[in-house]
Amino acid sequence: MTIVFGIMGVIVAYLIIAIPQSLYTVGAKRIQGIMLFGKFHTFIENVEGKILKKNSYGGCNFTNLLPHEKKRINLYFFLWPFYKVYNYKITYTKNIKSGQEQPGDIILWEDKDSKELIVSRTGFSNFLEYRVEYPIVTNKLETEELAKVNVFTNNILEIEDPWLAFFGISNWFQASNEILNGALRGLVAERSLHDLNKISSEGGVSGIFNEKMKDLVNMKDDYILDLEILG
Numbered sequence: 001m002t003i004v005f006g007i008m009g010v011i012v013a014y015l016i017i018a019i020p021q022s023l024y025t026v027g028a029k030r031i032q033g034i035m036l037f038g039k040f041h042t043f044i045e046n047v048e049g050k051i052l053k054k055n056s057y058g059g060c061n062f063t064n065l066l067p068h069e070k071k072r073i074n075l076y077f078f079l080w081p082f083y084k085v086y087n088y089k090i091t092y093t094k095n096i097k098s099g100q101e102q103p104g105d106i107i108l109w110e111d112k113d114s115k116e117l118i119v120s121r122t123g124f125s126n127f128l129e130y131r132v133e134y135p136i137v138t139n140k141l142e143t144e145e146l147a148k149v150n151v152f153t154n155n156i157l158e159i160e161d162p163w164l165a166f167f168g169i170s171n172w173f174q175a176s177n178e179i180l181n182g183a184l185r186g187l188v189a190e191r192s193l194h195d196l197n198k199i200s201s202e203g204g205v206s207g208i209f210n211e212k213m214k215d216l217v218n219m220k221d222d223y224i225l226d227l228e229i230l231g
Contacts, residue, residue, distance in 0.1 A: 021080040030127040031162045033086035043162050044076045047130045091122040092173055095135045109137040131158045138181050141188040
């Protein structure tokens with residue numbers, strides 16, 4: 001009997017500890033990966049108007065966020081300690097004010113008048129954000145007349161396939177920037193400095209520029225850009 005009560009006590013103690021740590025809720029606009037013994041198990045998300053749908057082709061699995069009216073309760077259960085949230089290292093850009101720098105920040109651009117900075121920041125995250133704005137400065141692009149300009153863009157990146165972002169690409173943020181910078185380089189090369197400054201000051205023209213950028217990166221709504229010429 002003593003052994004039985006001892007085993008029951010261990011089980012009860014385990015459940016008291018495990019159950020609270022086995023319940024998960026996801027922050028708004030976020031997607032998280034759940035790992036089982038270090039291997040991918042599933043995704044959980046909290047994106048309004050969207051639902052994750054699994055599909056596969058070419059021997060690979062993909063998970064897409066698709067429009068959906070109904071939404072499940074934002075509460076998930078994965079038994080601790082067997083399941084854990086996927087954690088990964090990311091380097092990203094952020095627009096901050098002077099004085100808000102953190103240790104390790106690399107300043108990419110600074111406006112001394114407004115005291116705004118664009119910094120590159122490295123950290124760890126356990127989620128993907130469905131849609132978020134990342135400012136980027138692309139240096140020494142050549143215009144039609146071979147003038148060199150630095151271009152500031154606000155890039156709104158939208159996650160469509162969390163599996164590719166987490167596991168299919170070694171660095172999804174860097175890959176996205178390379179696609180955007182390549183398209184931007186081509187568009188700048190086709191225009192004069194006068195035209196580019198006109199784009200940066202006229203919202204309508206900038207809208208046309210955005211559409212052409214989206215066409216060039218072969219995406220419909222994943223990249224929305226506002227262009228400003230720094231000179």
